[in-house]
Amino acid sequence: MKYLPLLFRNILRKKTRLLLTIGSFAIALFLFGILAIVNHSFNAGLDVAGVDRLMVQNRVSIIQPVPLAYKEKIEQVKGVKSVSFANWFGGVYQDEKNFFPQYAIDDETYRAMYPEFKVSDAEWKGFMDDREGVIVGEKTAKRYGFKIGDRVPLKGILWNSEPSWSFNIRGIYTAGRPDEDTSQFWLHWKLFDERRAFGKGTVGWYMVKIDNPDDAVRISKEIDAMFANSSTETKTQTEKEMMVGWAKQTGNIGLMITIIGSIVFFTLLLVIGNTMAMSIRERYRELAVLKAIGYTDTFILFLVMAEALLVAGIGILLGLGMLLAALPGIQNALGGFLQAIYLPPNRALLGIGITFLVAFLAGILPAVNASRLRVVDAIRRV
Amino acid sequence: MVRVDGNGADSLIKVRGLDKTYKRGGEDVHVLQGLNLDVNKGEFVAFMGPSGSGKTTLLNLLGGLDLPTAGAITVAGDEVSRMSGAKLTTWRARHVGFVFQMYNLIPVLTAFQNVELPLLLTGLSKSQRKQHVETAMQLVGLQDRMKHYPRQLSGGQEQRVGIARAIVADPTFLLCDEPTGDLDRKSADEILQLLAQLNREHGKTILMVTHDPLAAERAHSLLHMDKGVLVAADRARVGEL
Numbered sequence: 001m002k003y004l005p006l007l008f009r010n011i012l013r014k015k016t017r018l019l020l021t022i023g024s025f026a027i028a029l030f031l032f033g034i035l036a037i038v039n040h041s042f043n044a045g046l047d048v049a050g051v052d053r054l055m056v057q058n059r060v061s062i063i064q065p066v067p068l069a070y071k072e073k074i075e076q077v078k079g080v081k082s083v084s085f086a087n088w089f090g091g092v093y094q095d096e097k098n099f100f101p102q103y104a105i106d107d108e109t110y111r112a113m114y115p116e117f118k119v120s121d122a123e124w125k126g127f128m129d130d131r132e133g134v135i136v137g138e139k140t141a142k143r144y145g146f147k148i149g150d151r152v153p154l155k156g157i158l159w160n161s162e163p164s165w166s167f168n169i170r171g172i173y174t175a176g177r178p179d180e181d182t183s184q185f186w187l188h189w190k191l192f193d194e195r196r197a198f199g200k201g202t203v204g205w206y207m208v209k210i211d212n213p214d215d216a217v218r219i220s221k222e223i224d225a226m227f228a229n230s231s232t233e234t235k236t237q238t239e240k241e242m243m244v245g246w247a248k249q250t251g252n253i254g255l256m257i258t259i260i261g262s263i264v265f266f267t268l269l270l271v272i273g274n275t276m277a278m279s280i281r282e283r284y285r286e287l288a289v290l291k292a293i294g295y296t297d298t299f300i301l302f303l304v305m306a307e308a309l310l311v312a313g314i315g316i317l318l319g320l321g322m323l324l325a326a327l328p329g330i331q332n333a334l335g336g337f338l339q340a341i342y343l344p345p346n347r348a349l350l351g352i353g354i355t356f357l358v359a360f361l362a363g364i365l366p367a368v369n370a371s372r373l374r375v376v377d378a379i380r381r382v
Numbered sequence: 383m384v385r386v387d388g389n390g391a392d393s394l395i396k397v398r399g400l401d402k403t404y405k406r407g408g409e410d411v412h413v414l415q416g417l418n419l420d421v422n423k424g425e426f427v428a429f430m431g432p433s434g435s436g437k438t439t440l441l442n443l444l445g446g447l448d449l450p451t452a453g454a455i456t457v458a459g460d461e462v463s464r465m466s467g468a469k470l471t472t473w474r475a476r477h478v479g480f481v482f483q484m485y486n487l488i489p490v491l492t493a494f495q496n497v498e499l500p501l502l503l504t505g506l507s508k509s510q511r512k513q514h515v516e517t518a519m520q521l522v523g524l525q526d527r528m529k530h531y532p533r534q535l536s537g538g539q540e541q542r543v544g545i546a547r548a549i550v551a552d553p554t555f556l557l558c559d560e561p562t563g564d565l566d567r568k569s570a571d572e573i574l575q576l577l578a579q580l581n582r583e584h585g586k587t588i589l590m591v592t593h594d595p596l597a598a599e600r601a602h603s604l605l606h607m608d609k610g611v612l613v614a615a616d617r618a619r620v621g622e623l
Binding site for chain 1: 448474475489491499508
């Protein structure tokens, strides 16, 4: 504690340089945080994907339909517990930028298929009793201020049978984990099928709950074999595999983030290393005086390292503050497209760790040089 | 009594057969050659001599900032020339007070904080450190300048803060390298008066390198160094040195 004034006075001696150095640390961490948030959002579904759920889609593409008649056949496969289905609705709420995923769901099976989404029995009953009823995720409800009882108009741009579809919000679902997607909007598939202009009697995809996750490969093969050589062949995979496929469609985000992050931190290392070296070189004489009056080489080493780490620490606090301040804006801008927009604690710790490591690497060489300084050379004369 | 013949006994600082050789451009340069010196406690010794004669090298060795090529330096029974690394640093903190020509204060610290620096290495409490610093600042006549930064002080005041820093931990002896070399005559006289006072009233042992004959006159003993050899100087011929 008694050395703190020396430490603080040293880092404060060139305020502009200090601000720029702190800013470099803060911006590097801020950038790392943004990249980590985006990466996490792209992969958010992977961690919560059900291990006991399979997805059956058209072999050609997820946007090609699958006949409704397949449901009963899939239910017959040994090891299949239940089958549900859904369609992509793709409506527009007021403006195209107001994006949130809308699914026409099989109201008889969907709730049991996804027990991680919580809806009260009363709200679910309200939904079932109203053909135009919908259930909305709490994130979307919060974003647009939807409340139970509200009437929400959507432009059905994909199915185009009506200029506008209107729904009544009958329930708001929640989820236990932050990575779960609470932005969905569920409408009745029956209503959707009645009113759409084309594709009647088909579904977008099937969700298949199985008894034993170990049987996933066998069941997938059996389902696909059942519809092989038909006009609509299927592709069955686990929910996680499908989500990985989605994530990969946007490119290898993880690799991109690793490359960008590495470049940022390497550049930071060069800049901070140079700054630290300059700062210490300017003070050789002072450090030599400290050594002359009895401060050890080890003390000088720790003093210089403490300065580097203290500056990094302040930069980290500033960077995290900037992230917290920017998060609502990011959520607002990307909330419709990406789920779970937040900085996971392990990523935050990694960013902090890397920033401290950069500070350590930038400081260690000047610190060692300073500690090895020969007093007689630095002062020249006693 | 200062001796340079190697026959002193029970002296505070005892130097025997001191050699210091530097390598310069592949050649050996013998800066000090078989130097002997005995300084008793409470002495005020001035070293004079031409540039490059080895005065500063001797002070560096006596202050434990450098190690001799051969020979021995013993201070208060400790053989300094055999110490190295952290042990030597700790010894310096306990036994040597340095007064530099260019003051060498830390510019970002106040006069109080500069003087306090050597005390941070001791086990003294904050209040004890404060008391010691105030006493040292009072001794050098700067008790009203404790919160000033070096840039807010004159050269003479800076040097007085430097002296306060040198004496605050009550070292065994003071090493002063041209303490008035960067000062005007008036300030230089004040500094010399202060050093003489510390020697006379507080019994401080002082070894001072100087080019200033008036400064040398303040010392009890004057030694002349030439080509790495010390000789007792004739005070009457100080001006010629």
